[in-house]
Amino acid sequence: MSQTARESMEFDVVIVGAGPAGLSAACKLMQQAEAAGQELSVCVVEKGSEVGAHILSGAILETRALDELFPDWAERGAPLNTPVTQDQILLLHNQQRALKLPNWMVPKTLHNEGNYIISLGNLCRWLAEQAEALGVEIFPGFAASEVLYREDGSVKGIATGDMGVGRNGEANDSYMPGMELHTKYTLFAEGCRGHLGKELYQRFALDRDADCQHYGLGIKELWDIEPSKHSPGLVLHGTGWPLSDGTSGGFFLYHGDNNQVVAGLIVDLNYSNPHLSPFDEFQRLKHHPALAQYLEGGKRVAYGARAIAKGGFNALPKMTFPGGLLIGCNAGTLNFAKIKGTHTAMKSGLLAAEAVFEALRQGDSGGNELLAYSERFKASWLYEELHSSRNFGPALHKFGQVLGGAFNFIDQNLFGGKLPIRLRDNVPDHAQMKQAALCPRIVYPKPDGVLSFDKLSSVFLSNTNHVEDQPCHLQLLDPDVPMQHNLPRFHEPAQRYCPAGVYEVIQEEAGKRLQINAQNCLHCKTCDIKDPAQNIRWIAPEGGGGPSYPNM
């Protein structure tokens, strides 16, 4: 509708997404412009209602990229308050027992000396302040909903979504058409499974020479715990129970500051049993003494979920195309061997900013393919790091947790990730689902309301909200697929993999139908990834909608 009514604005660089990748790129661009005494206009659009509102991470931060961007981050008051003091790795055998891995057996990549336990949301808020002080225009509450192209096919910028459009697609009283942002270069920093990124991958065949991307769904809670149980700096990682039956994943529990801990579970989305519910796996996990010992007597204060792209080096796409660059998890720069994607996302942002500024300084008028970014990437420690971890994920997928773990131990600790092997793993996650009838049903215990909770009361703590009267942002390419294909074959797994209870199969007189409670959506992107028929398309809802995470 009303495409004609759109106005446009010009910027030298437009960045989509105020996560660590986008904000680092913005700061770096401005720092270079300042040093060169050059005018530069940079804007960042962010779909969350404020910077950080949609950021959910662990998080343990490796400071390498931050050190490069702001060597004086401590003086500038960056929210890195809790250095890691202790690493523990646990293998859970069953709901009671756990084995603590001796330190020497832990793959090197999982050691965290020198790292910090942080809230990535708060780090992004701080980065946004730095960026604004440097002159970046940041626009929270505006989603990039469309890629704009020049006549020669190069990316010309983006358009923000229309505001005030009703469910039926008609304009409301408060209607405001989207805005076109035209630019020389657009940096796409939407994070894992960006929806504009998805379009760019297809249009420019960016992943033609890459292995397929793999994903995990991370579910996380923030707890206030009893001060006597709190030991700031303690980092717990583990795997095993309650995941079974070939499903892999791992949990984390970090003791941050202010008597808070975060607990979370990342379930690999290549799981095959459609009865599996990552949400319920996490809920029962918290009853294990290894976690419950800290949580008991505490209070859950926030909940959320977000997918991660964990394919690593082998799945990296081409990150350049005419007029634009992919940075951060939108390209898949996460290092799964470390379960860390923040420093790598930031570094990719820095490299992109260098390539873009270099071009602009030489009078580039935009729209070109900046291969200099790929070259800088190849020459960087980021490439080195991802390359040496390239077999980590595939080893776990191929050989399972135990043998794969052993392989990783040998590869990482003895050979520093340099074994001349390339393990590959080329079945996409959505194609792994087996028929429901062939898989054991999983009976989850009822939540006790103390350590474990139901989905609705959890979603409540994500503060998620979408204006009700707007077109559904979860699109079914074929509306019949859920009931005719997914229900009989897979017992419609969306009911279980969605961590927000958005998808419900409702029995009505006329038969069953899929109800989509889009207002509950947490923007985790799992449905877009895992639907076995690839029939769900996540698009950005009206700007400002979605979770309002605190320090997540």
Next chain:
Amino acid sequence: MKILVGVKRVVDHNVKVRVKADGSAVDLDNLKMAINPFDEIAVEAAVRLKEAGIASEVVVVSIGPEKAQDTLRQALAMGADRAILVPYAGLSEPLAVAKTLKALVAKEAAQLVMLGKQAIDDDCNQTGQMLAALLDWPQGTFASELKVADGQVEVVREIDGGLETIALALPAVVSVDLRLNEPRFASLPSIMKAKKKPLEQVTAEELGVDLSPRLELLSAVEPPVRQAGGVLVATAAELVAKLKTEAAVL
């Protein structure tokens, strides 16, 4: 006619708050803050009066922390002309705010003051009324419709069981209700422009107002958790018995 609009920075209405572990206050750490929704409606109404050529200038005022500048910028992006921040880090109380606004009314020679009917954090619903009393101006509270013409403000008020229409002679104080209007979205160009609009800081001392609290917060408690589901009783007698013994209401 110059309009003064009060805006408060409050916790966002979508955010669930909790009480601090020691029960001393509501915990606002890390939470998203926003413009008080009723104040946003007041800004919208004022800006519409300006657009209609009735008001000459819209000045927005906040008494609050440094961060309230963001809130003021938001109001400027909606179309207000200027902003004034009276910095105050503590919890602002209605009487102190009313006194501050009174001083600013004098300083600015404003003829109409518009406010939200209440702030969604403390739900006091007092500032407008106190200000009208201090100024000795007529007041129209809970406005759901508003007309300004010929030195008069016509206010339709939402009252129990219906609507009441009153006419006030200017200068006046109006507090607004939810149904008055639907505030606009600020566009990107207007957000950029708002960054360049004047935002002045005036201290309470300069205005001769004492903001220090007169109220003491004794404790904060969360509302009781509602028990899930009801109890099915078989007979009326059982119901009466349960009301007596378990609910203890008879």
